[in-house]
Amino acid sequence: MKNPFTFGRVVDGKDYCPRPEHEALLRQSIESGHNVAVIGQRRVGKTSIILRTANTLPKQHLLYVDLLAVNTVAEIGERIGRAYIKLGHAHGFLQQAIQLFAKLRPSVSFDPITGTPSVGLAVDRSQSMQTLEDVLDQLLAGHKRDPLIVVFDEFQDVLRVEDPQKALALMRGKIQHHEDLPYVFSGSIRSKMRMIFNDPDSAFFKSAITLELEPLHLEQFEAFLTKHFEYGNRKTDADLFKDIAELGIQITGDVQQLCWALWEASEEGDTINKDTITRALERIFTLERISYEDTVSELTDVQRRCLVSLVKTGGQSIHSKLFKETSGVAQSSSITKAVNRLLDRRIVYKYRKTYQVANPFFAVWLSQKEYL
Ligand SMILES: Nc1ncnc2c1ncn2[C@@H]1O[C@H](COP(=O)(O)OP(=O)(O)O)[C@@H](O)[C@H]1O
Ligand SMILES: [Mg+2]
Structure with a gap:
């Protein structure tokens, strides 16, 4: 028998363990026309639950746009356009989809073996804000013909583009007029998602119901x-x-x-x-x-000591006597600097005021290495 456990990719079918309460919350929000922000650490199951729930809603196509590591405004527009054209191919409206995004001069080619389409787009990078605006207008036009649910996954990565506030303001400006088009924004970096949805200075302030997803x-x-x-x-x-x-x-x-x-x-x-x-x-x-x-x-010597000590002490307080003794690093400022570096490199993340090693297997391995 084949190994029945799955990790590292979206799960569905018999690989998916139902989470009825959260599915119901998500479904109700979408059906009531509210936009939803799904926030939770990596690997808790955000993408899986969103795809699963959205796919059970009748008469709506799911437009899934992954914004992971997006770097420019032009790329946001491109990813949306490309996802829409692929959706059109999968559901028999490829020609309409290509027409809708004609401004981006789409070219579609197919893998000779699998038949999977790949979509080329020609975006004028000097006009990237305009392009994104057009793309969002076209989404609404498409939605009028074939109803959609739009999912922006890893949405916090919009903050990576140059002038993110301008990009967010533009997106928000459009999306707020897309009244009957539901949007789901999903993100793994809590602090950044909060910055987008809970900061009064952000264009997206209070524009979505927040669903905090915990591990199953x-x-x-x-x-x-x-x-x-x-x-x-x-x-x-x-x-x-x-x-x-x-x-x-x-x-x-x-x-x-x-x-x-x-x-x-x-x-x-x-x-x-x-x-x-x-x-x-x-x-x-x-x-x-x-x-x-x-x-x-x-890692530098101090960073390594701090990492090992986070594992050994549980990551509650990095300026405690225990932490200093375990790490052998006496200066608070050195600890702060080292831990910030670990955070930047995403080796460690902050969860409810504690510092956790992102990969728990790495943490177990570190705890077993006495010489470190
Ligand atoms: N409902 C579920 N039932 C069983 N396993 C799940 C479920 N949701 C997630 N997983 C596990 O978590 C992994 C990551 O899921 P994913 O949806 O990609 O999480 P996220 O989008 O939060 O990073 C999957 O490969 C699977 O191992
Ligand atoms: Mg995901």
Whole structure:
């Protein structure tokens, strides 16, 4: 039997564990014509729940636009146009979609084997604000013909473009007139999403209902995961999921990754327990070790000590006596500087006033390396 656990990509079908409450909230907001901002850490399951919910709404096409690492205003317009033309291809309105975005001079070619379209657009970069404005107008025109739900994923990355406030003001100006066109804005970096939606100076202030998505609750998730193990004739120890949580592996996608490795490290008839966890972690470390070592070797001595101490102390307070003793770094200002660097490099992120290592497997690996 094939490994039934999935991580690192959007899940659907039998890989998707239902989260009825959040799905209902999301569905109701969309149906009532409100725009929604879905905020949650990476790998909690934002994209999966949004796609799943939007796809269950009848008579609406889902226009999914990923804004991850977008760098320019022109690119925002391009990504929207490209996504719309692909949607047109998938749902039999390719010609209309191409006409709608004629200004961007679209050219469509198809992969000879898979038939997947790839879309080329010619955007005049000196006119990028105008282009984005046109693209949003065209979306509304398209929506009038074939109703849409628009999803902007990793929306906080709009802040990366030059003059982001101007881009946001433009988008907001258009979107507020798209009354019956629902928009979902999803984002992983809480502080930045809050800056966009909760700061009175931001164009998007209070323009969307906020849905904070937490990792799947273990109570719900445990039954789902246990069943997957049972299909493969593997039993699970009564404390298995408690042990996993105690290792600090709690985010939806990370739990799935560990279960994937538990499956690989076991055989039919086995009971999955603490020993299996040890072997499963070894598998993950084997796959990821080089990137851990690269990360560590790029740190300064103080940064490395602070990182290890965050792991050892749980990341609550970086200026406590305990933290200073554990890290051997006495100066508060040095600690602040080092931790800020770890945050900038996204090795660490801030969650409810504590500092967490972004990759929990890396954290376990660090905690096992006594020499670091
Ligand atoms: N509803 C779900 N049921 C089971 N696993 C899920 C679910 N949602 C997310 N996951 C797990 O988390 C991973 C990341 O999901 P994704 O939707 O891409 O998260 P995000 O968009 O928040 O980063 C998936 O590959 C899967 O392992
Ligand atoms: Mg996502």
